[in-house]
């Protein structure tokens with residue numbers, strides 16, 4: 001299997017290609033539009049038939065409510081599972097390139113003029129590939145049941161617990177980093193919406209003004225598209241492929257053949273009846289995953305330690321200061337990079353010359369020298385971690401007290417936020433136990 005080379009163009013049959021002259025100037029009574037009411041139940045069977053009609057091959061997989069596999073309050077959520085035993089490397093889903101929605105081709109030739117939007121969003125440093133998908137789906141929505149994507153769109157969940165769907169009260173109940181991620185999602189939606197209002201004149205006004213539909217479409221593109229993976233940053237939505245849920249150690253991986261058809265295949269042996277999942281990334285940052293996708297990944301193997309007061313430098317980054325390396329584990333373990341970064345900082349406050357020696361030892365993998373410094377400052381490092389963990393848990397306690405007072409009817413995402421905070425608290429409590437045990441030796 002190969003990742004889609006940038007030179008490969010996805011060919012679409014004309015049956016699903018759209019000309020923007022087909023856009024209706026007003027919503028039309030003879031056309032059915034998707035009802036995006038939040039708690040409307042979805043129907044995935046017409047989507048499955050629709051995919052089959054376009055040549056999707058999914059003989060070895062089926063779909064069922066996610067609640068069959070894990071406790072989940074969201075009854076709208078579905079997941080994929082294997083209907084037969086599948087050896088590693090088995091193709092489980094093939095989706096023809098003709099029905100993929102990809103930002104590269106949308107930009108090239110699918111929808112109307114977008115250069116003013118590009119200029120607008122570039123100034124705001126917002127990603128363009130996701131925006132191309134956003135306008136494309138607004139356009140498809142505006143065609144109602146005359147859109148070739150109607151059955152797929154109509155099968156999608158109506159309710160999302162993403163940062164975009166949260167309220168300012170919700171943000172106030174999240175720890176700072178998670179709140180920042182959640183607000184970033186909402187700001188992105190607002191910026192895309194401004195771009196559409198101010199720079200796109202070929203979409204019908206009624207859809208641009210329909211906030212609920214626009215937010216729904218944003219949630220759809222944000223949670224159901226993935227990076228094409230060829231380094232271009234382009235994004236794609238793969239109908240039916242977008243039914244795979246996330247796991248950090250996935251049973252399924254995605255590839256593309258020379259014609260640009262998408263092929264999902266098993267990464268290991270999978271037995272009949274098991275869930276089939278892909279990885280959405282964010283493996284070391286469940287709060288970022290939560291803000292973007294609206295679920296708490298209770299299986300996450302670790303979390304970023306959420307200490308935000310260190311000013312990054314080239315040296316610190318080289319040692320390990322990053323979201324993917326400064327980690328706490330549910331076992332209470334602490335990643336070595338946290339020790340190394342803290343040692344570097346402590347040395348910087350006391351012995352600049354020795355800080356240099358330590359830095360060189362980190363770069364050269366000189367474990368002896370490194371270990372010497374780590375041992376020397378062992379209790380000081382643990383003391384600093386303890387201070388951070390205790391402060392974080394105290395602040396989290398205050399947030400939890402706030403959550404209890406929030407009106408769930410007005411802020412329906414609050415239960416999910418509570419789940420997120422409990423999950424983070426559990427990991428921090430495990431780390432605290434470990435750190436307290438070490439610090440008790442000092443006393």
Ligand SMILES: C[S@@+](CC[C@H](N)C(=O)[O-])C[C@H]1O[C@@H](n2cnc3c(N)ncnc32)[C@H](O)[C@@H]1O
Nearest residue numbers: 076077078223224242243244245246293294295
């Ligand atoms: C690409 S869609 C996957 C299909 C989706 N479950 C559905 O029913 O349409 C991504 C969404 O699925 C849900 N999801 C994905 N992985 C999950 C997981 N491990 N646990 C709970 N929900 C998950 C989240 O709501 C996420 O925004």
